[in-house]
Amino acid sequence: MNPHLSYQEILEYIDTINPVTYAKTRNHLTGAVSRLSPYITRGVISLPAVRDRILQKYSQANAEKFIQELAWREYFQKVFTTKQQEIFSDLRFSRDDWHHTEVTTAIATASTGITVIDNTLKELMETGYMHNHARMWTAMLACNVGKAHWYNMSRFLYYHLIDGDLASNTLSWQWVAGTSVQKQYVANQSLINNCSDVHQQGTYLDMPIELIGVGDVPLALLTHSPFNFEMTYPTADVIADVSGKTVLLYHPWSIDPLWRKDEAGERIFIIEPRLFDRFPVSPLVLEHMIALLRMHVPTAKIFVGNAETIPGIENATVYSKAHPTTEHVSGYKDPVAELFPQVTGYHQSFFKFWQACQGD
Ligand SMILES: Cc1cc2nc3c(=O)[nH]c(=O)nc-3n(C[C@H](O)[C@H](O)[C@H](O)COP(=O)(O)OP(=O)(O)OC[C@H]3O[C@@H](n4cnc5c(N)ncnc54)[C@H](O)[C@@H]3O)c2cc1C
Structure with a gap:
């Protein structure tokens, strides 16, 4: 998936998805799946933004299967948020x-x-x-x-x-x-x-x-x-002391070009060893992640280290988007946009979650 598409180009790409063909062919390896996952995973585009764009062209009934697949993602996010480390x-x-x-x-x-x-x-x-x-x-x-x-x-x-x-x-x-x-x-x-x-x-x-x-x-x-995959960390940018400043902190799942976009502040993308040492990613994945960052948040600097070691962070006003892997990050946490914000708590199966989403 091309990491160099702008937000507008991603929206135009979504316009080419036909959810009816998707529902009929998605089980086959050559079926018409969307390949939107790298954008969705990294938080470049939210689940409701994808759904709403699809619903501009298709009825709820025709889009149902596609929306249900988006809901699988939301279900897993909610399980992670509720169960935290237990999912491992x-x-x-x-x-x-x-x-x-x-x-x-x-x-x-x-x-x-x-x-x-x-x-x-x-x-x-x-x-x-x-x-x-x-x-x-x-x-x-x-x-x-x-x-x-x-x-x-x-x-x-x-x-x-x-x-x-x-x-x-x-x-x-x-x-x-x-x-x-x-x-x-x-x-x-x-x-x-x-x-x-x-x-x-x-x-x-x-x-x-x-x-x-x-x-x-x-x-x-x-x-x-044994699992012996190692993480090769990228070269970090130089980050000056942020004491007294506003910091907008990005993490691997929040490369959102629209988030607080008109606000002034130091935009910092954190690559935390506490996360990546445990769950390393390949050089290709890292390259893709950084390409998305450069495209969507071009002013962000890359910090390699745990968030609390950013110089002066304890004296800064910090904003980030909520995620189970950044619970330890201090400051204000903005919620992630959801398809079904009214459905909360832990559901033992996707089926039960989906029923709750339908109001059953
Ligand atoms: C063993 C295993 C590991 C997986 N690991 C990941 C992962 O690391 N990241 C990831 O995003 N998905 C993962 N999935 C779910 C799914 O395989 C991918 O989301 C999907 O293949 C992405 O391709 P697509 O964008 O073309 O999906 P489409 O079929 O076009 O679906 C549209 C979007 O809906 C969501 N979605 C669709 N199916 C699922 C599903 N079963 N579970 C959760 N979300 C779904 C994704 O955000 C996807 O981009 C995994 C599934 C399995 C079985």
């Missing part, structure tokens, strides 16, 4: 059949033997994007066939995703692995073939769906190694 452990259900808690080598090297998954893993490493179904298949292959615990596998995927989002990624892995809902998601070769242009047979997934994940871990998925 089994949320509701535990399993006792894990084979290991590391990173499955065949997945990290795109050599699982399942052609579609290997192709989409290679595309991920080259472009930072992966179709939703390919993410689901990768996660189910790792956790439910290869029996790798989801936590380090989710960090592996997050490392490569230009739309990497701690809530959507972590909670999707938990959803697939059956630790947030009681059922594990599985797919067999025939389902994968039907949703792609590849028609492979005779693989270790070529069996009735009810047999997937039953029995021993296939040889191809046995090898694993």
Whole structure:
């Protein structure tokens, strides 16, 4: 996804999305998905702004499936906001059949033997994007066939995703692995073939769906190694002492060009080791993030360090946008615009959340 589109160009791009075609084709790897996720994840455009733009051209009924997918994102954000650090452990259900808690080598090297998954893993490493179904298949292959615990596998995927989002990624892995809902998601070769242009047979997934994940871990998925991805930090800008000043603090999920745009103040983008050491991202992801920052908040300076070490920050008036990863940041927190602000609290499943959104 081109990180150099202006806000107006993103809106014009949204005008090209047809939610009816989207609903019909989105499950196929070549389907008409929007590819808006890098912009949405980084906070460049809000969920209500996307929805409202779509509703300018299409009826609520025609846009329903697309809006429901946007709502999945909002659901995960709300779970993260309520559960905080708990999302990084089994949320509701535990399993006792894990084979290991590391990173499955065949997945990290795109050599699982399942052609579609290997192709989409290679595309991920080259472009930072992966179709939703390919993410689901990768996660189910790792956790439910290869029996790798989801936590380090989710960090592996997050490392490569230009739309990497701690809530959507972590909670999707938990959803697939059956630790947030009681059922594990599985797919067999025939389902994968039907949703792609590849028609492979005779693989270790070529069996009735009810047999997937039953029995021993296939040889191809046995090898694993520790999560060893490291973060390469960018060169930081020089930040003068901000004592007595107004600071507008940006983080990786709040690159919002409209936020307090006419206000005076020092605009600082924080890359905090407390976050990135734990959840590193690839050089490609970092490059993409910084390109979005340069495009949408060109006056922002980059600070590499934990927020409290910005010189003079304790004597500044600080504003930021609320996010679970910046709870420790002092100052005023502006809320993130939501599709369904009236729906609050924790819902155990997306279905229950969606019902609440419909007023049921
Ligand atoms: C294992 C796994 C990991 C994932 N990790 C991430 C992640 O790190 N960041 C991320 O943004 N999404 C993640 N998703 C959700 C989904 O795969 C992506 O949002 C979607 O593929 C992005 O492509 P798109 O913009 O073309 O989506 P579209 O299908 O066009 O959907 C439009 C928007 O709705 C939201 N959305 C759609 N489907 C989902 C979903 N299932 N969950 C949450 N939001 C959704 C996204 O913001 C997306 O941009 C993950 C899904 C799985 C199964």
